[in-house]
Amino acid sequence: MKVIKRYRNITLALLGLSMAMLSCSKDFTDLTPKGTITNENFWKTETDAVFAANGLYTHFNDDNMFGRGLFWFINASDDMVTGRTDAGSAAVRNFTATGGESRINSMYKKFYQIIQRANTILLKVPNMAIKDEIKNSVLGQAYFMRGYAYFYLAQYYGDQRAGVPIVTEVNMNETKFTRPSHVKENFVQIEADLLRAAELLPLVTSYGNEDLGRAHKDAAYAYLAKANLQWARYEDSKWAEVAKYCDMVTNSGSGRKLINTGKPDVDFASVFYIENNYSSEYIFSVVSNKIQGSILPGVLFENTGYGLYNGWGYFHPTLELYNSFETGDNRKKATILEFNDTYTLFGNVTQYYSSNSQTGFQFKKYMQPFRFPKDQHLNPSGDYPTSDLNVPLVRYADILLMKAEAQIKQGKSGDVEINLVRKRAGLPDLTGATMVDLKRERRSEFAAEYTDRHSDLVRWGDAQTAYAKPATGRQHAVKNDPTSTYTIVQVWPGRTFNPAIHHVWPIPPPDVSNSGISQNEGW
16 A cells, blocks of 8 residues: 555645644754644654654745755855845855854754754654554655755765764754764764665655655655765765765666757756656755745746746846856756847746846746746745745756766766766767866756755865856846847956865854854854
8 A cells, every 4th residue: 555645745735734833942952842732642643643744844935945045055156146235145155154144044953953853753653553654654754854954964064174963863852962073974874864764765656646745765865875975075985875876866766867858949948847846857856836835936036027026136147157058058048048038928928138137147947937827836925936836956967967977086987977968958978078077067957956056166176266256247238128238247256265164154153052062163
C-alpha cells in the first residue's frame, strides 16, 4: 500500500497547517511547540505524524526564506544589483553588514526552527504505534529536512575556523551550545542525515499528485552531492563523493533528464513554466500557488508592475551577466529582458522597458505567470505576489554540472555532462572542457536561481577579483520608451571582499547571544 494515499497535497497541507503548534519563542534553541496541542494529546495517530511532517515545509511560505531572504546573499554576486535604495541590503552586498539587518536577521533562526521540528519528529515518531510505511515516510522527511537545513547553515555560516551548532534530538532541550571546530563536522552530520533519508524515502515516481513537493530519494542524493561540493573545499577526496551522488540521482530509476525536445529556442525557457513544476528536471523546489509560496517572481518584476500588478523591483541583472553568455546561447533571451524585447504581459504582446531597472534589464526566468490574465496564476493580492510557479532549488542541470566539475577536478573528462547542458542551450559540444568552461556554464545556466553564483565564486576563490570590479548597466535616455538609446554607466562601485572574512556571513547578534556561541571572525 502506498503511503502517499494517506497524505493531502502538500500545498493544501501548508495552507491549512495550524501555526499554534509551530510557533516559536525568540530563543533559537527554545523551539518547543506552543499552543493547545501538547505532548499529552498529540503524537498518537497517523494523522498526528503527517501533520508534524507538514510543518517541515512551512518555510516555503516565508518571505524571509526562499521568497527573497536568501536572495540577499545571492545578490552579493556580480550577476545582479539591488534594485532599489535600501541601506540594509546595500550593507549585505558591500560586505559591511552586522547580521542584525532586517533583510538577513531571521534565516539563521528559521533554519534551526526546521531542525527543531525535525528533531521533535525523530524523538517522538519512532515510538508511535502507526503503520511502518507512514512512520518511515515521516521519519525520512524529518531526516531530509534536518540535513537540508544544516546544508544551508553550513554553506553560509561555517568554515575551517568553526562550524554551526549541531542540535539533534539528543541535545535539543539544551540552552547553550558550542560551535564545532570545523564545518566538516557539520558535513558529517548532513551526510548521515541525508543517507538515512535516502534509505527511508521513496522515489518521487511513487508519489501521486497529492504528495508532489515532499522530500524524496533523489532530493536526498542531490543534497548529498551539493554538501560534498562544499566539503571538497577542504578535502579533495570529496570530489569522488560528488560524482558518486550525482550518479545516484541519474541512475535512481526516476527518469531524471533535461527538458530537451530539440528546440533550443524554447526548451530552456520552458523549464520555468508552471506545467513543468514537477518535470524530470525539478528535483526539489519551493512549492507555490496563488495564495502561498515563493514571492520571488513578483520580487523580480518591475516595481509597481506598470500600474497593472504590484511588482517589487529588486535584483536587476548586470551588464556583466548579459555579456557573459556565449553567442548563440538561447539561455540569454530566456533569462534576461532588455529594452525593446517583445514579450507577453497579462495577455498582451508588448515591448519591454523599465522606469525601475538600474541596469536596463530584468530577469525573465520566472515571468510565465505574468503572461496570462492576472487572476489565472497570480495571487489576487499584489502585496503578496505568489504564483502557481514553483521556484527550483535543485535542478537536474545542477546534477550534471556538479558531476562535470567533480570529473574535471579529478583530472577526468566532464565533457559528457557539460555537453548535455550545452546542447539544450543550442551550443556546440566542447572537447576537453576546463574549469573555465565549467564556471561559464554554471553562470549561464543558474543566473537568478538559488543555486547561488555568490557561493560558487567564494568556493572557487574568485570572489575577491570579481567583486573588485564595478557593476555596470545601460542608462536609457527615455526610460518608458522601449527603443530608447542608452549609455553604459556604473551602477555599483567595486567592492572590497576579504576572503579571510567574507566567505561566510555574520550570524545575527541575538542568535549569538541566545545560544552562547562566538560570532564569525571579522564580522
